[in-house]
Every structure is written in structure tokens, then in C-alpha cells.
Amino acid sequence: MAERCSRFAESRDKALELFASKGFGQVGMRELAAFLGLAPGSLYHHYPSKQHLLLDLIEEFYEELLATLGRIERQPRDLRGCLQNVIHAHLNLHREMPWHFRLVERDSGCLNEDQQARVRQLQEHYERQLLMILCPTPQLSEQGLLAAGHAIASVLNNAPSWLALHPLDDWERNELLENLLSGAIERLLGHASGDLPDVQTKVA
Template sequence: MPRTCADYEERRDKALELFALKGFGQVSMRELAAHVGLTAGSLYHHFPSKQHLLFDLIEELYEELLATLHPSGRGRDATARLSAVIRAHWELHAERPLQFRLAERDLCCLSEEQQAQIAGMRQDYEQRLLALIAPTSRLSGPALQASAQVVASLLNSLPGWLQNSAAPEAQRLALMESMLRGAIERGLPAGISSAA
């Protein structure tokens, strides 16, 4: 049984690599099967469908993003909480860059129902993120929602943009934190700077 689970994970990781390299829509079932070491007929015994596999990979990323917001840092001040959230996102991006690429590029390849599920997870993630890093923001309604989307997008895009820099990792991480702090302090009135 453990070997079967390891085989499944290995095949899933190979599928992720292929989707990220070529794009989900450019990968045929036959090519996917060959890449993961299965015949086209036996692929369905391992994965219900190509689309189901894509959903599983993107859903897993959002579960991990939600886990970065674990309330263990709630006892700290807002500055320390933001630093912890930034570092967690930085590390997650380093661990799962291909899933970030899929989530950004191939989300549209999911069914409407699957896209709605991911949209719900993203909205939950954005709300929890703001509750954690800017609990006293004076914004509300559409302005708060837009701010949440921008902060989440920055958190999830900056690591990828900064990883290609020749600067040492500590400088790249400090730059990411500086950019996010500026965006939050200017975009969320009474946000992080006055949160306790």
C-alpha cells in the first residue's frame, strides 16, 4: 500500500511538470499517460480525468495557501504576523512554483463548477489574510475586497518575480516585505500599522 501511494504521488508530480511545461490544454491523454509511465487505457484507473487532476493540483495549492494563515501567530503584533505570512508564502512558492504557474495560467481549463470551488477557496483565503494582517482597516465592501485581491496577488506573485534576481535571498525577501508593507499601509487605511 505505501508503495502504491508513493507511485501515485510520483505520477501526479510528473503530470504537474508536464502541465506546467506545456500548458494543460496542450497535453493529450496519450502524452500524459506516456509521461507518467502508464498506458492510455490504464491512466483512468489512476486519475478520473485530466481535468480532475488539474483541479486536484490547484485545490491543493489553495489548501496550502490557507494553511499559511494558520492563527498560531495571532498573539504577535501585526508587524510580526505580516512577516510570518510573507515568509510562509515565500517558502510555499519555493516548494511549489509549478502549482502557482498552473493556478495562474490554467484555472480557465476547469469546469464552471470547479472554477467556482476554487473561487470560493480564494475568497476565503483573501478574507482570512486581511483579518490576520489588517484587522482594523476602515475599508469595507468592494474596496476591501479589491484590496484583498491585490494583497493576495502580490503575496503570490512577488516570490516568482524576485527569484530570478541576483540579489541574495535575504535581500529579495526584505524587498518583498517592503513592497507588501507599502501596499498594505497605503491601500488599507488604519491597516497593519495600527493593528495590535
């Protein structure tokens, strides 16, 4: 039984790579089963549709993000150090789970309405927890809270792809990303906590 579960876990990893590289909408269940070396009936036994498999992979992604934030929460509460820990953890996850990041960003809209609602619930939970770690007493409305958490999460999760086409050494890429993320997120946190005045543009 353990060997069979291990084999199916490997199949899920292969499915993730196929979806992320080729595009979820371009892969049919029969093609997926053939790629995994499974009979279609065996695949349907575990997942009644491609969408169920996609949802499982996306849930896995958010569960890992939430577990990462949970570990950071248990560390000493120094705001500057906390931000650096959050940045480093997200950059590490991007290196460890690149296919998940791509799949979530590009293919979440392929899920049905109920599944998309589940993903939004997980996303909001993660984004709210992220903001609470970085800014425990935000001076924001409920909608402002959701927007700030979403903005910070978007920057953290998308920034590594901005440099994907540039052949940089790892240390140089990491330094650029850390400086970029620190500056952007500190500015956002300043507004979220009320420490920065609103900037108003005056038209002459």
C-alpha cells in the same frame, strides 16, 4: 497499497511539473500517461479527465495556503510581526511550490464552469482569511473587503516572479521582496482600516 499510493503521489508531482512547464492545454491525456509511465486506463481510473487532475492540484495549493494562514493565526497578534510572518510564509511557499503558483496563475481558466466556481470559492476563502489576519477590523463594504483581500493576495503571490529574470543572491532578492511587499501591503491595510485619507487627483 501504501506503495501504490506513494507511486501515484509521485506521478501527480510529475504531472504538475509537466503541466506547469509545457502548459496545461498543450498536454493530452495519452501524452500525460506516457510521461508518467502509466497505461491510459490506469490514469483514467484515478482521474476521468485532465481537468479533474488540474482541479486536484489547485485545491492542494489553496489547502496549503489556508494551512499556512492557520498556523500564523495561532501566533501572538502583533500586527507588524504578523505582516512579516505572512510575507515570509508566502515567500517560502513560492520556493517550495513554484509549479503550483505557475499553474494556478496561468491555467485555472482551463477548468469547466463548476470547477472554476470551486476555485473561486477557495480563493475567496483564502483572501478573506488573509485580510482578517492582517486587518481584523476593516472599514470596508463587502465588495471592498473582497477587493482588498484579492489585491493583497495578488501582490504576495506574484511579486517573486517580478524578479525571476534578475540574477540576484537569495538574501538580496528576499530583502527587495520583503521591502516591496511590506510597503505595498501596509499602504493597502491603511486604506482598509480607514487610517489613511483617500488620495484625490485634481486636474487643473
